Amino acid sequence: MNAPMSPTLAAVPLSDTATGAPMIVAALIDAGVPEWAQRLRELGFIEGETVRVVRRGQPGGEPLAVRVGVSTFALRRAEAACVLVMPAAGDSM
Amino acid sequence: MTQAVIDSARLGPPLLALVGNPNCGKTALFNLLTGSRQKVANYAGVTVERKEGLLRTPAGRRLAVLDLPGTYSLNPHSPDEQVTCDVLAGRLAGERRPDLVLAVVDATQLPRQLRLVLGLQRLGLPVVVALNMVDLARSRGFNVDADVLSRELGVPVVSTVAVRTGGADALLGLLDAQPARAVAAPGRADVAVADPQEDHRRVREILKALGLDAMQAHAFSDRLDRVLLQPLFGPVLLFALLFLIFQAVFAWAEAPMGWIEAGTSLIGDTVAGLLPQGMLRSLLVDGIVAGLGGVLIFLPQIVILFFFILLLEESGYLPRAAFLLDRLMGGVGLSGRSFIPLLSSFACAIPGIMATRTIQNPRDRWVTIMIAPLMTCSARLPVYALLIGAFVPAREVAGGFELQGLVLFSLYVAGIVSAIAVAWLAKRFGTRDRLQTLMMELPDYHWPSLRNLAIGLWQRVVIFMRRVGGIILALTVLMWFLASFPAAPAGASGPAVSYSFAGMIGRVLAPVFEPIGFNWQISIALVPGMAAREVAVSALGTVYALSATAEDTAGALTPLIAASWGLPTALSLLAWYVFAPQCLSTLATVRRETGGWRAPLLMAGYLFALAYLASFVTYRVALACCA
Known part of the structure; x- marks a missing residue:
């Protein structure tokens, strides 16, 4: 069985993080469409990876431009909400 | 007899399949390998583009090359990716299973791309890795050692620069070295089970062995994005660009369209002068010559529009445009990708509908095609002009507005409003599946290559003329x-x-x-x-x-x-x-x-x-x- 890092109390949806703040992926959850979590993993949103919201579209702060590793993806808010993250600082990887 | 010869010729050369992530330079490499010897069609039963070409190695060996649709993994999420997976598994009707897989890997995006390579190795087909864009990687300070990567993966790895002539020489040499069916080791048994966590761990190991475990994102793309995706300046620049494209499609095409029209009538008159009055003359002049002219007349707009679309696509700006327009189009259940095809439809729905190929989501593409004819195309203008000229008085109303112009404008608005209404209805009563997926890569910016522009443009022209x-x-x-x-x-x-x-x-x-x-x-x-x-x-x-x-x-x-x-x-x-x-x-x-x-x-x-x-x-x- 896969043992992703268990989401801690500090984990928040990526969609709720401040633009520019470096985060670490804590877990992926099925918050929207079932295959989203799997898809996000394939794109590189993997537990332990560094992510950061680079830009938010207007109006309404959607979509989000998200940096993961060396790649950038545009995600809708509901998609980014499937990625639970913790602040990069203070997290030992 | 002839049929049998053609069939055996078609089955003849070993089949090399190009596989890779979207935006990895796969199509550029395909263009470099096959030049203009390409056939563009659709896979049977689906609207996924199928590109096949012929490759001749320096030693004279012939290989059929198939450019499979880009995919992030071997778990298909779209019709494109389904085709790639089915062809690789040898279960797509009418397609033979490739003899050799060429995994195209963008050296600047190594971590994500290596996961796909691990997946491809599990297929049991011989795999060769083309480490593409090594020049870009080097200029950003990553030196990817092909030998180390080859040792880590257990398959041959060659460096390529798809946008440079001769950039695939090492690859051609490798293909020449031995019979294609034995050129590479088949998939490794020890990586047979798909486990994302395990693959991720392997990729980290490989990156560590390469000394690339701390790759940084492209700084120039970052700086450019800070401006181009800026909430205020980004959309302003985008609309200026779209205005230019719209102007070009409309204005630049006018002169060549005039020449085609003049040429058509000149040929028609010449033919009419040579033949006696009668049915044959009428068929040639009013039927065939006028018909050919009616086909050619669309070409200038198609060429200009696709020049710009390919330019935006090659440079990496097209996904950014989709990003900026996503909210606007999202209101009626479409994505930002639908915007350019719809804009083009103001010139003519035909290039607009052809441009929907850039929309990956099949449902979005379908709705976009459906509403494209509601954009007022230029062919409606003569009819509007006639009726408005005859019935709407030319006078100024409400502070300097020309009444005729106002009526014309409202006809355009009526088309747009109906399109919005139809798209909204399609969203409201269409497919039950609700939440649309975006998850779109914003690739690094790079300079478009002239060769790829020319080949892409040529293919659109051939598709239009032939089909x-x-x-x-x-x-x-x-x-x-x-x-x-x-x-x-x-x-x-x-x-x-x-x-x-x-x-x-x-x-x-x-x-x-x-x-x-x-x-x-x-x-x-x-x-x-x-x-x-x-x-x-x-x-x-x-x-x-x-x-x-x-x-x-x-x-x-x-x-x-x-x-x-x-x-x-x-x-x-x-x-x-x-x-x-x-x-x-x-x-x-x-x-x-x-x-x-x-x-x-x-x-x-x-x-x-x-x-x-x-x-x-x-x-x-x-x-x-x-x-």
Whole structure:
């Protein structure tokens, strides 16, 4: 069985993080469409990876431009909400 | 006999399949390997583009090369990715299983791309890795050691620079070195089970061995994005760019379209001068020459539009445009990708519908195709100009606005509003599946390569001429036939067209159109107007027994219809043309692009219903107001 890092109390949806703040992926959850979590993993949103919201579209702060590793993806808010993250600082990887 | 030879020739050379993430430079490498020896078609039964080419190695070996659609993994999430997975597994009908997989890897995006390579190794096919864009990686300070990577993966790895001539020499040498079927080790048994966590761990190990475990994102793309995706400046720049493209498609195409028109009529006149009056002359001049001209006339707009689209796509800006427009289009259930095809449809729905190929989501693409004809295309302008000139007084209203211009503008707005309404209805009552997926990569920016632009443009032209051109030509000849036969009886008093099949159809249709205020002349003109919308103007001229060239027709018609039609009839016809369901060229394109009759029939049906409804309401309201 896969043992992703268990989401801690500090984990928040990526969609709720401040633009520019470096985060670490804590877990992926099925918050929207079932295959989203799997898809996000394939794109590189993997537990332990560094992510950061680079830009938010207007109006309404959607979509989000998200940096993961060396790649950038545009995600809708509901998609980014499937990625639970913790602040990069203070997290030992 | 011949068939057997062709078949064995087709099965002959070993098949090399190019596989890779989207934006990894796979198509550029394919172009470099195969040059212009490419065949572009669709996979059987789906609208996924299939590109095959022929490769000749320096030693003279021949390989068939298949450019499979880009995929992030071997768990398909879209029809494109499904095709890639099915071909690799050897279970797509009509496709043979590749003999060799060339995994194209963008050296600047190594972590994500290596996971796909691990997946490909599990397929049991021989794999060769092409480490692409090594020049870009080096300029950013990552030196990817192909030998180390080859040792780590256990398959041959060669560096390539797909955008440079000779950039694939090492790859060609490798393909030459030994028989293709034995060129690479088959998939490794020890990585047989797909486990994302395990793959991730492997990729980290490989990166560590390469000394690349701390790769940084492209700083230049970052800086550019800070400006181009800026909430205020980004959209302003985008709209300036779109304005330029729209202007170019409209204005730059005007001159070449004029030449094509002049050329067509010159050839028509020459042929007419050489042949005696009669059926053959009429078929050649009014059927075939006019039909060919009618096909060629679309080319300037298609070439200009696709030049810009390919430029935006190659440079990496197109996904950014989609990012900026996503919210706007999201309101009616579409994504940012639909914007450029819809904008292009203001020039002509045909290049617009062809441009929907850049939309990956099949449902979004389908809705975009469906609403594309609601954008007021330039072919409607002659009809609008005629009717507005005849019925709308040229005077200023409400502080300096020209009334005629205002009516024209409102016709454009009516089209856009209807498109929004249709898209909204499709979202509201269409597929149950609700939450749309975006998850779109914003690749690093790079300079477009001229070769890729040229090949891409050439392919669009060939696709249009070969697949759509033939249908348009055939329909034009059919329309000529309907409008010319049977000939008017000797001593007939009315215009010849009213005795033809087109005339008969028009008269049969007259009772249908009577409730919306169309007289029999309009009903007849609508029939040849099916070949192209603007033909309705010259058809009206023919029905009103005018013999004049196209420009004069409108001039001579204006007073005539102003005197003989009521204002309600004119307004009703304007409303009809907002929807104008009768463009057969558009329907032919839709049939080709969607690979079936369902979409074009549905489109014709719903546009016809909308047109009839709009005209009916317009006519009745106008009648009530005028009375």
